Amino acid sequence: MSRSVDYNFSCPCGEKFSSPIYDYVNVAKDPSLQYTVLAGLLNVSTCPSCGRRIAHSQPFIYSDPAHNLLAFVHPRGDVPEDARLLILDRLQTTYDTIVGDDGIDSNGTANHTLSPEDSGQIANTPPLQVIFGLDQLNEVINAVLSQDERMGRLALNTFSRDEAERGQLLLIARKLAREMQCQVEVEDLPDEYTVWVFGARRRIGAIMRELAPRE
Numbered sequence: 001m002s003r004s005v006d007y008n009f010s011c012p013c014g015e016k017f018s019s020p021i022y023d024y025v026n027v028a029k030d031p032s033l034q035y036t037v038l039a040g041l042l043n044v045s046t047c048p049s050c051g052r053r054i055a056h057s058q059p060f061i062y063s064d065p066a067h068n069l070l071a072f073v074h075p076r077g078d079v080p081e082d083a084r085l086l087i088l089d090r091l092q093t094t095y096d097t098i099v100g101d102d103g104i105d106s107n108g109t110a111n112h113t114l115s116p117e118d119s120g121q122i123a124n125t126p127p128l129q130v131i132f133g134l135d136q137l138n139e140v141i142n143a144v145l146s147q148d149e150r151m152g153r154l155a156l157n158t159f160s161r162d163e164a165e166r167g168q169l170l171l172i173a174r175k176l177a178r179e180m181q182c183q184v185e186v187e188d189l190p191d192e193y194t195v196w197v198f199g200a201r202r203r204i205g206a207i208m209r210e211l212a213p214r215e
């Protein structure tokens with residue numbers, strides 16, 4: 001399982017809401033979180049009332065055992081040198097905690113070779129990469145994903161200002177996304193309402209084929 005804590009947010013609009021903030025992401029257990037990360041929406045909370053986004057700069061562990069990828073991620077790429085050293089220091093503790101519990105998938109993973117000095121619980125754990133900045137994380141993830149596994153998106157869009165019509169569009173998008181194990185993200189502008197459906201390219205491709213007009 002991935003690990004998150006519910007944080008309480010107070011939006012400038014007055015709304016109070018809670019939203020999960022992750023410090024451990026295991027995409028073997030929660031495949032959709034991979035696309036949340038690639039979409040830049042991990043630990044970004046959306047106010048249910050006004051739609052404002054609040055980013056929470058929480059460092060996290062990203063684990064993708066199938067691709068032999070394990071990374072400590074600090075979401076900001078512009079952390080100064082002395083702060084980086086402090087973070088690396090604290091990292092050791094976090095890493096030990098996670099490797100020590102059930103966090104790391106210890107089922108045999110494909111394409112994994114063990115070095116002779118590997119032993120005990122840590123044997124199946126890939127080397128830990130340290131990553132500063134979400135752009136760099138995206139590069140690392142995309143480097144291990146096949147074309148089909150990379151993120152794809154499609155937009156459902158209306159210029160209607162009618163709330164009911166916008167609501168209907170969102171409903172359809174959510175249904176499609178759920179059936180295809182994708183996610184939705186809303187861009188709500190006065191003149192234009194867009195629902196992005198995002199997920200693995202092959203799934204987005206399947207939705208597009210489904211939506212294409214029949215001959």
Ligand SMILES: [Zn+2]
Binds near residue numbers: 048051
């Ligand atoms: Zn708000």
